[in-house]
Amino acid sequence: MTENVAGQPGSGAGAEVNDGGLTAVPPPAGSGDGPVTRLREPTERVSPRARWLWTIEAVLEAGVAVGISLLVSGPWQWFGFHLWWFVPICVVLLGFVIGMPRWRYRVHRWEVTDTAVYTQRGWFDIERRIAPLSRVQTVDVHRGPISQVFGLSTVTVTTASSAGALKIEGLDAALAARIVDDVTSRTERETSDAT
Amino acid sequence: MSDLGTPDDLADRPPDPAAGPEAGPEAGPEVGPEVGPEVEAEVAPSGEWRRLDRRMLLVHPVTELIRFLPALAALFIFGRSSGPEDGSRWWHYGALVVVVALGLLRYLTTTYRITPEQVQVRKGFVNRHILSARLDRVRTVDLTSSPIHRILGLAKVVIGTGTASVGREERLQLDSLRAPAARALRAELLHRGHAGPAAPPAATVASADPGAPTLRSADASSGTEGADRVFVRLDPGWVRYAPLTMSGVITAAAALGFLANGINQVGNNLWGSIADRAQSVSVPWPLLAGTGLLAALVLVSVLAILGYLLTNWGLTVSHNPVGHSYHLRRGLLTTRETSIDDDRIRGVELGEPLGLRLAHGARLAVIVTGLNKKDRSSSTLVPPAPAGIVDRVGMDVLDEPGPITIPLVQHGPAARRRRWTRALVPAGILTVVIAVVVLRFHWPAWLFAVAVLALVTVVPLARDRYAGLGHALTNSYLVVRSGSLSRRRDVLERDGIIGWNFSSSFFQRRAGLVSLVATTAGGRGAYAAYDLSEETAATLADTALPGLLDQFRAGQTAGKQVAAPP
Numbered sequence: 001m002t003e004n005v006a007g008q009p010g011s012g013a014g015a016e017v018n019d020g021g022l023t024a025v026p027p028p029a030g031s032g033d034g035p036v037t038r039l040r041e042p043t044e045r046v047s048p049r050a051r052w053l054w055t056i057e058a059v060l061e062a063g064v065a066v067g068i069s070l071l072v073s074g075p076w077q078w079f080g081f082h083l084w085w086f087v088p089i090c091v092v093l094l095g096f097v098i099g100m101p102r103w104r105y106r107v108h109r110w111e112v113t114d115t116a117v118y119t120q121r122g123w124f125d126i127e128r129r130i131a132p133l134s135r136v137q138t139v140d141v142h143r144g145p146i147s148q149v150f151g152l153s154t155v156t157v158t159t160a161s162s163a164g165a166l167k168i169e170g171l172d173a174a175l176a177a178r179i180v181d182d183v184t185s186r187t188e189r190e191t192s193d194a195t
Numbered sequence: 196m197s198d199l200g201t202p203d204d205l206a207d208r209p210p211d212p213a214a215g216p217e218a219g220p221e222a223g224p225e226v227g228p229e230v231g232p233e234v235e236a237e238v239a240p241s242g243e244w245r246r247l248d249r250r251m252l253l254v255h256p257v258t259e260l261i262r263f264l265p266a267l268a269a270l271f272i273f274g275r276s277s278g279p280e281d282g283s284r285w286w287h288y289g290a291l292v293v294v295v296a297l298g299l300l301r302y303l304t305t306t307y308r309i310t311p312e313q314v315q316v317r318k319g320f321v322n323r324h325i326l327s328a329r330l331d332r333v334r335t336v337d338l339t340s341s342p343i344h345r346i347l348g349l350a351k352v353v354i355g356t357g358t359a360s361v362g363r364e365e366r367l368q369l370d371s372l373r374a375p376a377a378r379a380l381r382a383e384l385l386h387r388g389h390a391g392p393a394a395p396p397a398a399t400v401a402s403a404d405p406g407a408p409t410l411r412s413a414d415a416s417s418g419t420e421g422a423d424r425v426f427v428r429l430d431p432g433w434v435r436y437a438p439l440t441m442s443g444v445i446t447a448a449a450a451l452g453f454l455a456n457g458i459n460q461v462g463n464n465l466w467g468s469i470a471d472r473a474q475s476v477s478v479p480w481p482l483l484a485g486t487g488l489l490a491a492l493v494l495v496s497v498l499a500i501l502g503y504l505l506t507n508w509g510l511t512v513s514h515n516p517v518g519h520s521y522h523l524r525r526g527l528l529t530t531r532e533t534s535i536d537d538d539r540i541r542g543v544e545l546g547e548p549l550g551l552r553l554a555h556g557a558r559l560a561v562i563v564t565g566l567n568k569k570d571r572s573s574s575t576l577v578p579p580a581p582a583g584i585v586d587r588v589g590m591d592v593l594d595e596p597g598p599i600t601i602p603l604v605q606h607g608p609a610a611r612r613r614r615w616t617r618a619l620v621p622a623g624i625l626t627v628v629i630a631v632v633v634l635r636f637h638w639p640a641w642l643f644a645v646a647v648l649a650l651v652t653v654v655p656l657a658r659d660r661y662a663g664l665g666h667a668l669t670n671s672y673l674v675v676r677s678g679s680l681s682r683r684r685d686v687l688e689r690d691g692i693i694g695w696n697f698s699s700s701f702f703q704r705r706a707g708l709v710s711l712v713a714t715t716a717g718g719r720g721a722y723a724a725y726d727l728s729e730e731t732a733a734t735l736a737d738t739a740l741p742g743l744l745d746q747f748r749a750g751q752t753a754g755k756q757v758a759a760p761p
Contacts, residue, residue: 036737037730038749039697113746124701130736131694131714132743160564163721164694164714 039128042111042118049150050108050170054101056146062093110168112179114186117157119166129166135159136187139180143173155179244306244317250347251371252302256295257343307369309383314354316367326367328356334539334564336381338532340374345530350377354384381534385518423522426588427577429510436579437503438496439550440558441681447498505529507578512588521561521592523576535574539564541691541717542672543576543589545599545684549659552682557585561592562687562718574718589686598672598686603665609706610726611661618657622649656680666724666735673713673739675724685722691715695736695744711736 069089104123111118117136120128142154153176157166171179305318315327335355344350354367372380438444508527515522519537524530542562551557559577576592577585590596626646632638659679667674673692676684696712703709703726711732712723727735737744 035734036744036748037733039733039744039747040749042747111747116743116746118747125698126704127696127698129694129696130743130747135693159693159714160716161693161714161720163696163712163719166694 042109042120042128044110046105046108046110046168046170047150047152047172047175048105049152049172051101051105053146053150053152053170054104055097058097058100062097065089065093108168108170110171112183117166117183119168121167121169129164131157131159131164131166133183133186135164136183139183139187141176141180153177157183244308247302247305247369248349248371248373248376249302250349250373252298253347254298254341254343254349254371256291256298301370305369309380314367314384316369328354328367330384332356333384334536336384336534338374338377338381339529340526340531341529344371348374350374350532352377352380381532382518385520385534385536423513423515425511425513426591427510427512427580427584429507429525429578430580431504433578433580434500434503436551436554436556436581438499439554439556440499440548440579441550444495444499446502447495450498450502451494503578510578512576521576535561535563539717540592540688541715542598542685542687543592544718545585545589545686546681547582547684548681549679551579555582556580557582559585559589559592560718562685562691562715564691564715564717593672593686595669595671597669598667598674599684601667601669601674603667603674603676604731605661606664606666606724606726606731607728609708609728610664613703613706613708613726614657614661614664618653618660619650622646622653625649664725666727668735668739673722673735675713675722677723677725687713687715687722689739691717692740695740696721697732697736713739 066086066089069086100123107120107123107126109120115134116130116132118128118130120126136157137160138156138158140156140158142156143152144154147153147170151173152170153173155168155171155176157168159165168176168179300320301318304320304323305316307314307316309315309330313327313329314333315325317323317325333354333356337353337355338350339353340350349371350373351371352369354369356367369377369380371377438447505527507525509530510523510525513522514520518534521533521535521537521540523533523535540561540563544560544562546558546560547556556579557577558575558579560574561576563574577588586599589599593599626649629638629642629646633640633642656679660677663676663679663682665674665676668689671689673687673689674684675687676682692713692715694714696714697709698712699709706726707728708726709729709732710723710725711727712721713736714721724732724735733744
């Protein structure tokens with residue numbers, strides 16, 4: 001019951017760590033060109049109109065920020081907030097409103113292949129997500145009020161993991177519908193519970 | 196990252212009907228062949244709608260009474276002193292009547308049955324619910340008995356299925372059944388799920404001993420079923436690890452806060468008299484502070500130990516090869532029995548928070564699919580215990596020693612630099628802020644001590660955080676480890692990985708680093724290897740799950756597009 005196992009971890013932090021390469025990794029099975037060392041970006045961009053969507057969102061967010069700083073300096077009188085502090089704040093917010101949508105448009109990409117969905121999102125923080133189609137559980141289209149004005153949709157592909165949802169924002173509505181149909185028909189063949 | 200995750204509302208969405216557990220009986224043509232005719236014949240009589248045990252009528256009023264006790268007490272105390280006496284009495288009786296009526300209503304409206312494919316629960320009076328889950332989707336079965344349940348020989352049954360979102364209304368919960376009936380139901384659910392020969396319910400019932408959740412009854416059950424293999428039994432000596440974990444201390448602090456609140460309400464004079472006495476004795480303040488600190492430490496430790504014993508008393512973990520499941524029993528006052536289906540285990544989380552690690556302790560949880568956050572506590576396999584035992588159990592559960600013993604690959608100098616900047620920059624900013632407020636705004640100078648303390652603490656922290664960072668692959672598992680204060684070695688079955696996230700902040704990209712997150716259906720849903728070089732991350736993901744990443748290899752032309760843009 002209480003016998004110790006040789007080389008058990010938890011006894012010391014550094015004792016079990018080797019500094020070499022991937023020595024613990026067995027060679028990959030059935031891969032002709034060796035393991036993948038770099039991933040390319042997904043192939044497809046989202047709709048260029050997405051930039052406008054994000055600009056409006058950014059303007060709204062910036063408006064909230066300006067409003068809060070006005071409240072802080074005006075009626076609330078917190079820590080002597082001077083009016084000239086607005087200058088750097090406004091410069092930063094302006095940069096955000098102008099720069100973020102463009103930056104984001106460069107980043108946001110997606111791709112659906114025969115076996116997987118691959119997305120790339122974000123701007124300051126970027127995240128790529130890959131999910132095999134065999135693990136896809138649901139595919140949803142969502143259209144927010146601003147998106148509708150621009151004829152855009154968001155496609156969300158979920159897996160059984162709470163952290164694994166793949167989102168493609170700013171897609172042309174018709175294209176989004178086609179993607180949903182495609183992915184759904186592919187995943188319908190799967191009978192396992194995808195967990 | 197602000198716009199990335201809305202996991203909660205995603206999780207709230209009902210799953211795809213084809214894949215979800217709510218699939219109707221006609222939706223399961225693949226279930227038919229699995230359930231043999233002989234099993235079906237046996238199921239038929241139990242396909243009737245069954246009721247909860249009548250004794251639950253007593254449980255609910257009593258538990259609700261206890262829950263309302265503070266309110267009722269307040270009603271009595273304040274109602275009498277302030278309001279007209281008759282009025283408050285009416286309130287009180289009214290509340291009691293409501294509680295009893297609710298219990299009665301629940302008894303009358305809740306029924307359940309097991310059909311060859313499904314387990315169904317009907318409940319609700321105003322809003323009628325019929326909850327059903329396919330038997331092969333049953334992940335866990337939990338039997339809980341509060342002291343009142345135990346006196347009455349009852350147990351509450353909670354059936355865990357694959358749904359990510361389970362609100363209060365949608366839980367497959369039966370409160371309560373007779374303990375033997377509950378155990379029989381559990382055996383039925385787990386064994387049916389495997390569509391194997393139905394387990395001998397008689398044996399299970401015979402071993403049922405609701406009043407004694409201790410080692411003796413565990414022995415009895417393993418004796419009658421014969422094949423059960425007992426992995427872990429709680430050694431009371433393990434309580435020494437209880438004060439060393441954050442959760443133990445938090446439990447203790449919560450209890451302490453509750454107590455202090457109670458004392459405050461009972462007699463404000465008590466604190467005043469203590470303070471008065473302390474002043475009159477005129478002890479030097481460092482001594483007083485030291486004594487106070489020591490007393491608090493002792494008190495917190497004692498409470499943490501009590502909490503540990505309350506939850507883990509009589510812990511027995513066994514494996515039943517017939518039911519293909521792990522069985523856990525634990526609890527001093529409220530006993531809890533959890534059964535986890537083998538097929539739902541995707542790995543283990545080996546927790547070694549700083550305090551435990553220094554004392555050569557650890558704890559172990561299993562990664563189970565379909566356990567939602569509320570049921571997370573039932574996935575704890577070994578509470579804080581000696582590291583050797585935890586490791587051995589981990590190896591047993593994983594069926595190979597590798598993931599526990601294998602040396603981990605470190606993440607390299609860039610990851611090390613990042614640990615240092617992430618530790619030193621906040622501490623540095625804090626120091627600058629303190630310097631400004633002390634020198635310019637004449638705040639007390641002892642704040643500098645805080646700055647020095649911060650700078651001194653983050654150095655070993657950064658060092659240890661890097662030392663903890665590591666990953667490895669074995670034949671069937673991905674191993675990742677990170678953290679210092681709450682270090683965890685997560686072992687995830689490679690087949691259980693259902694996707695990859697490569698996330699990188701602006702600063703990570705500048706350092707050429709990326710965090711690789713393996714997503715899975717169980718446990719935390721995501722297990723991360725932080726700050727890998729881009730190449731290592733891609734290679735690791737590709738090796739762990741061959742074939743998936745090949746098509747996205749850099750320099751390769753895009754594969755066939757499913758939905759090309761116009």
